Amino acid sequence: MLSLEFIRKNPDVVRRAAELKGEPAPVDEILEVDQKWRAHQHKAEEIKAQQNDLSKEFARTRDEALKTRLREMAETAKTELALADAVKRELDDLLLRVPNIFHESVPIGETEAENVVIREWGTKPDLGFPPRTHYDLGEALGIMDFERAVKIAGSRFAFLVGDGARLERALVQLMLDVHTREHGYTELWAPMLVNSAAMTGTANLPKFADMLFKVEDRDLWLIPTAEVPVTNFHREEILDADRLPLKYVSYSPSWRTEAGAAGKDTRGFIRMHQFSKVELVKVTTAETSLDEFEKLTADAEDILQRLGLHYQAMAMCTGDMGFAQYKKYDLNAWAPGLDRYLEVSSCSTFNDFQAMRANIRYRAGRGTPPRFAHTINGSGLALPRTIDAIIETYQRSDGMVAVPEVLKPYMGGVELIGAR
RNA sequence: GGGGAGGUGGCUGAGUGGCCGAAAGCACCCGCCUGCUAAGCGGGUAGGGGGUGUAAAGCUCCCUCGAGGGUUCGAAUCCCUCCCUUCCCGCCA
Structure with a gap:
């Protein structure tokens, strides 16, 4: 706040x-x-x-x-x-109901049309044949099952089967390995149900209760992102400035009601009630937060580059940015079959907006008063859409999907999905 | 789930009705001492808020000893409810 x-x-x-x-x-x-x-x-x-x-x-x-x-x-x-x-x-x-202010560099605009492409990596691949969608390929290859998921949970749920499930696990492993070993993040395995105070800390409450799944008769909510438990990790604490920035990476499922998204992205593995995500979170000082925000975004982009996926980095305009964000970038990966970009990561810096709610402070030096920390987070990356982009980008004319080079060590010898 | 013990400052820990926002120790900071280091000596160090200051400083007041309520002129201290920690028993991945 x-x-x-x-x-x-x-x-x-x-x-x-x-x-x-x-x-x-x-x-x-x-x-x-x-x-x-x-x-x-x-x-x-x-x-x-x-x-x-x-x-x-x-x-x-x-x-x-x-x-x-x-x-x-x-x-x-x-x-x-x-x-x-x-x-x-x-x-x-x-x-608690006052939105955050925004940084002066944020483009002014009302809708997503006014977002600005700030970087582009790679180009749209020319496959040499009409590309198929991930859901078409996924069902044909038997690695995605939407019908059975509907039967046991409802729409916006999916099963990943066999090499599909393995692909997801491989991606999680790759991301966690890169972020912990090369980017210097500490891995956290976090509670996936949290209380109202934690939800308020990250500004999911009170305004966005309808986006969350709630456990009946208890003060527990399913997390819509690991950002919630991880950002709240240091709630009510006063940190030493020389320990900052704190960098955490956490893999978790994420649950969202997708209220207000009725009829949107109903087809495919795009907008699910439950999805996996590897989340990056930083807690830092006022002086370094903008810089750390750029670095965090670069850490997320690094994964896309290793996967060889063409993507755009977009600066969100004021109207498309959200209640709590001070500045926000989206990373959109190209999905040739869908013929559109898919948002696979959203990186935000909050200034002290979340820290004030969660009461996360730091002391810059002996005898100086505590100051509110700055918090930053971003997906690095969200799994379903990354999987979609991979399947659609690495598909072959015979309907099989090649495993990207970086994922091979994690795929247990599988180099081609669909070859049996 | 049943029973016992307990939750106090950055940490350890004392405090059972006013002299307590809190002894002592540790840690840390400043100064003295010392050829250097260590030791020693002296001083300092919780958070939030209101008022007054142009601002900072300062002054002043209020609140906070897990959370909320109660008793009392007065509560860290007594009572009630809840949360959490821990031990024993039960159950169970």
């Missing part, structure tokens, strides 16, 4: 950012409630201070009249504090 102090001092900056993001921001309401809260707070504190003083006096004098007066004061203080607390809760709730 944005600090109350920041909103007090820069209401116009906050209003403008919200407007360009297409998000509502209760700035005026906050300023109003803030006034109210401070008045109550001040009054409550005055009574309390007086009460504390007189209470000490009573300890000495044991004066019964004073005791009666103190009893009344205690009542007054209690009601006034309760009033102040109620207003503060209202204020806190409003603060």
Whole structure:
């Protein structure tokens, strides 16, 4: 979230950012409630201070009249504090609903049409024959099964079968190996159900509850991304600055209701209720976060390059960026069969927006006050669409799919999917 | 799931109604001492918020001893509920 102090001092900056993001921001309401809260707070504190003083006096004098007066004061203080607390809760709730501001380098725009391609790697491959889609090939090769998944779970679920499942596992291994051994990330295996506080820390709550699966009768939610448990790993902590940046990589399934995506990407292995993802997370300082964000994006891109997949890196415009993000890049891999780019990674930096919610701080030096950390994350990469791009890019005219060179060590001798 | 013990600052840990936001130790910082290092000596070091400052500093007040509620003039300390840790038993991958 944005600090109350920041909103007090820069209401116009906050209003403008919200407007360009297409998000509502209760700035005026906050300023109003803030006034109210401070008045109550001040009054409550005055009574309390007086009460504390007189209470000490009573300890000495044991004066019964004073005791009666103190009893009344205690009542007054209690009601006034309760009033102040109620207003503060209202204020806190409003603060959680204010979108983040964005970095000055973010392109201004309303829709995805105004996103900007900042990099392109490789070119669209010319296969020399009409490319087929991954779902067509996947079902023909028996490595993807959507029909049976519908039977046991519903739409937007899938089975990967045989070499399909193996391909997914190989990709996870490759990504984890590269990120831990070469990019310096520490692997985390994280809880995949988290509580409301954690969800609030990463800003999935309160605004986006309808995107999440919730466990009945418990304060537990299925994670929509490992970003949630991993970013919250250091919640309520004060870190030493010389330990930063902290770099974590975590493989996990991710669950999303895909509310609001009805009718979109219903065909194929693209937009699933459950999917695997290798997620990169950094916790860093204010000074280094933009730089670390670029490096994290490069780490994700490295995987695409090793896989030999053509992709574009896009800078998201304000309107397409989202509530919590300070700056965001999407990596879109080319899928020849679908004849379109698929978003396989989304890399974001949050400034101190998440850290403030999760209360993650660091101390820059002895005797200096703690500061809120900056958090960064990005997929490195999301599995289904990466698999799609691989299948469609490495397909052959005979309907079989070649295993990319880097994956061969992980495929247990399988070099060609479909050869039996 | 049943029963016992417990949750205090960066860490260890004392504190059973006011003198406690908290002894002591460790760690760390500053200074002194020392040829250097170690030791020693002196001082300092929790977080959040309000008010007052142009800002910082400072001053001042309030809150925080797992969370919430209660008793009391007054709660780290007493009572209740919940969460968590740990031990024993039960169950089970």
